[in-house]
Amino acid sequence: MQGARGYIQLLATGGTISIGPDGPLRAKNMIKMARRLPAEIPVRGEDFATIHSSSITIAQIESLSARVRTAMDDDHCLGVVITHGTDTMEETAAALESMVHPEKPVVLTGAMVPSKDRGADGPDNVADAIACVNEGSVGGLGVVVVLHQRIHAALEVTKGHTTCPDSFTSGDAGPVGWVTPSSVEIVRTPMRAALTSTKLDQTVALIRLVAGDTGRLIELALNDGYRGLVVECMGAGNVPAPVIEICRRASEAGVIVLTTSRVPAGPMELWPSAGTAGMIPAVLGKARLSGLAARMLLMTALGAEPDQRLSGKQLSDLFIGASPGKIGPMEQGGTTESLGE
Numbered sequence: 001m002q003g004a005r006g007y008i009q010l011l012a013t014g015g016t017i018s019i020g021p022d023g024p025l026r027a028k029n030m031i032k033m034a035r036r037l038p039a040e041i042p043v044r045g046e047d048f049a050t051i052h053s054s055s056i057t058i059a060q061i062e063s064l065s066a067r068v069r070t071a072m073d074d075d076h077c078l079g080v081v082i083t084h085g086t087d088t089m090e091e092t093a094a095a096l097e098s099m100v101h102p103e104k105p106v107v108l109t110g111a112m113v114p115s116k117d118r119g120a121d122g123p124d125n126v127a128d129a130i131a132c133v134n135e136g137s138v139g140g141l142g143v144v145v146v147l148h149q150r151i152h153a154a155l156e157v158t159k160g161h162t163t164c165p166d167s168f169t170s171g172d173a174g175p176v177g178w179v180t181p182s183s184v185e186i187v188r189t190p191m192r193a194a195l196t197s198t199k200l201d202q203t204v205a206l207i208r209l210v211a212g213d214t215g216r217l218i219e220l221a222l223n224d225g226y227r228g229l230v231v232e233c234m235g236a237g238n239v240p241a242p243v244i245e246i247c248r249r250a251s252e253a254g255v256i257v258l259t260t261s262r263v264p265a266g267p268m269e270l271w272p273s274a275g276t277a278g279m280i281p282a283v284l285g286k287a288r289l290s291g292l293a294a295r296m297l298l299m300t301a302l303g304a305e306p307d308q309r310l311s312g313k314q315l316s317d318l319f320i321g322a323s324p325g326k327i328g329p330m331e332q333g334g335t336t337e338s339l340g341e
């Protein structure tokens, strides 16, 4: 049993899960409230932050990734559980996956119902997250998000409901696994991206195309010095003609332009002229990234040290040539073949 060999690190950052009956809950309270904690596993609690995740800064995401990296480097640490607000959980998860690319379990969890209220989902979610680390089988899947008994991969998950405990979804692909009171089941290998960087470049804009779009917002971002764009195009990959021309000029000027669809689920095939305009579909293997995940990936790619930074061509190869579970120009062990150790 792994518990005999080390400890699990819990990092508390705030969010709805930390709203307790008598004030904010700290890391030690999270551990206490989790039901079904296997008695033999030491779980160390650390109060990393006490914020609503809607207020998280890029600097805080960078320091969280540094903290997770330190935990990964500690031979005694079996894995990390991060309690986090649900509003931006998918963005922190995508950033940690792209920046740290962990092989040990890193599990984000939170709650849709405050821990002080009837129907609070936090205690079970924390217990499930700890079970995932302890059981070990999520190791090799990269960063995962565990809520409502489901295990979602960092680059696939989105928050799909504003209030329901069953809020998180992985779209058509479905979760990578689930947690029952007695087991952790993994059903498929998720897409991953092996970029790794300690910094996120903040000059990446996420822009949703709208009816009548003239590309004005994109132009403003470019004039403001943005080095990357994630464009949520329409339907299965359609882009209004004026926007294509602006994106063409942007990519010719060295700006990386990733595209995904503003429609949450389904495949995407970029309109041919958008492809020739240097717009790169944010599709890994057969899986399409959300705009939020694509932004974090591009921020990581552009945030890398100059000698590690990918060119537009390499990024394009990364997306177009990738297959789920085996992605990335750098051989960093970014595969998910070693499930369950």
Ligand code: ASP
Pocket (backbone or CB within 6 Å): 014, 015, 016, 017, 051, 052, 053, 054, 084, 085, 086, 087, 088, 110, 111, 112
């Ligand atoms: N406002 C909360 C947050 O920190 C929402 C939540 O945790 O569910 O994201």
